[in-house]
Amino acid sequence: MRPEEDAFLEELYRELFPKLWRYALTALRDPERAREVVQDTFHEAVRRIDVLMEHGNPRGWLMETLKNKIKRAERDFNRYVLHFLSLHSDLAQEDRALAAEDPVFPGTVDILREIRDFLPPDDWELLREIALEKRTYLTVSRELGINVWTCQKRVQRIREKLRKHFQEYL
Secondary structure, eight states: OOHHHHHHHHHHHHHHHHHHHHHHHHHHOOHHHHHHHHHHHHHHHHHTHHHHHHSSOHHHHHHHHHHHHHHHHHHHHHHHHHHHOOOSSOHHHHHHHHHSSSOOOHHHHHHHHHHHHHSOHHHHHHHIIIIISOOOHHHHHHHHTSOHHHHHHHHHHHHHHHHHHTGGGO
16 A cells, blocks of 8 residues: 555544444444454455545445445344254344343243253353354454364354254254
8 A cells, every 4th residue: 555545544544443333333232243344344445445535435435334344244143143053943032131040031941951951061151152142253262262263163063962962853
């Protein structure tokens, strides 16, 4: 990038990052995912710096790009959840409450209790953090001191165990 492009983008970054992050946080309700989406928005700005500099409203361009990135992140996340966590229950509405120790949804509670009793404690904690608390693999893998691929593979193996155990329900 040329020096004037670099200075232009740096000024926009310093000015707008907090505002864009708050907007993304409101939409995604996850600080890590919000940060990733905003960083991705600025990455797009770097890739298309010529368009951004010529645009009549660069701040508006960044906000629209962010909105599109948020939509894509939500769509990708929902597709991921549907593909990798199919327990045939209505976890979408209840997931936050279910992550608590004493949830109030009897049918799903029984299933989750059976899952918790079936899985080793480490596997249950990992599945709970990824599936119910919707934490990112990156965050969880850092906390566990493993790489993202290993974390994803562990969750995949947990799902396979659950498919075999709950085969009669599927």
